[in-house]
Amino acid sequence: MKPQSKDLSLIAEKHNVGLHVDCCLGGFVLPFARKLRKNIPKFDFELPGVTSMSCDTHKYGYASKGTSVVLYRSKEFRHFQYFAYPDWTGGLYVTPTVAGSRPGGLSAACWAAMMRLGEQGYLEAVEKIISTTERLCAGVKEIPGLRVIGEPVAMIVAFDSPEFNIYQVSDLMSKKGYGLSPCQNPPCVHICVTLRHADHIEDVLKALRECTATVRDNPGPAPKDGTAPIYGMASSLPGGPVKDLLRAYTDVVLKV
Numbered sequence: 646m647k648p649q650s651k652d653l654s655l656i657a658e659k660h661n662v663g664l665h666v667d668c669c670l671g672g673f674v675l676p677f678a679r680k681l682r683k684n685i686p687k688f689d690f691e692l693p694g695v696t697s698m699s700c701d702t703h704k705y706g707y708a709s710k711g712t713s714v715v716l717y718r719s720k721e722f723r724h725f726q727y728f729a730y731p732d733w734t735g736g737l738y739v740t741p742t743v744a745g746s747r748p749g750g751l752s753a754a755c756w757a758a759m760m761r762l763g764e765q766g767y768l769e770a771v772e773k774i775i776s777t778t779e780r781l782c783a784g785v786k787e788i789p790g791l792r793v794i795g796e797p798v799a800m801i802v803a804f805d806s807p808e809f810n811i812y813q814v815s816d817l818m819s820k821k822g823y824g825l826s827p828c829q830n831p832p833c834v835h836i837c838v839t840l841r842h843a844d845h846i847e848d849v850l851k852a853l854r855e856c857t858a859t860v861r862d863n864p865g866p867a868p869k870d871g872t873a874p875i876y877g878m879a880s881s882l883p884g885g886p887v888k889d890l891l892r893a894y895t896d897v898v899l900k901v
């Protein structure tokens with residue numbers, strides 16, 4: 646039996662330590678998915694060991710970027726987040742977040758998005774997303790040379806290949822206009838299904854069948870252009886130099 650969230654909850658309780666559930670991506674999918682499907686385990690405050698959770702309203706909450714939510718089991722835990730400085734010359738200073746001034750417009754837009762969709766809106770969106778994911782998962786399993794990693798229960802399908810360099814498939818897919826997200830440890834790619842995929846999943850699978858067949862027929866070394874080989878390389882380099890490389894990369898990105 647693979648360890649599940651309930652096992653982590655038991656460990657946290659047993660040792661009296663906090664357990665944070667990073668539900669940034671799944672926060673507005675999983676609660677609805679649990680109402681629609683039977684195979685999704687408990688993952689939230691229903692588990693007694695869970696002490697905090699993060700949920701991104703700016704992802705599947707359909708709000709704009711700049712808002713997110715962190716939830717605590719109790720006010721006592723929330724106190725650790727506050728910054729208070731009573732000796733400031735401007736008076737007693739306290740802020741609930743790292744950022745002091747924050748834009749109210751973003752919160753208003755977030756509220757409007759949630760009110761507009763409502764529970765029914767989120768349920769309908771999640772039903773589409775999950776049925777699309779199920780189709781994607783079944784489709785990938787049918788493609789010779791590809792292997793789905795784990796048993797996807799929500800909206801992410803990761804896959805690799807026991808035969809060839811999966812990043813080559815990723816490169817060919819991006820030439821067709823489909824961006825697969827590369828992952829490492831183990832080398833694989835994933836698709837995070839959104840509403841945008843719902844009407845196009847057969848096209849994605851068709852492209853994936855074609856690209857996989859091409860790589861299976863010509864399994865050469867990884868091509869030099871494209872981003873995937875960089876990700877692949879990172880999984881075989883030691884920690885230090887890669888960090889420097891990522892810093893240098895960020896310097897270049899920020900350069901005006």
Ligand SMILES: *Cc1c(COP(=O)(O)O)cnc(C)c1O
Pocket residue numbers: 667668669670701713
């Ligand atoms: C997006 C995401 C984050 C980071 O969230 P930002 O709002 O982009 O800072 C953290 N954890 C998970 C699992 C995420 O999906």
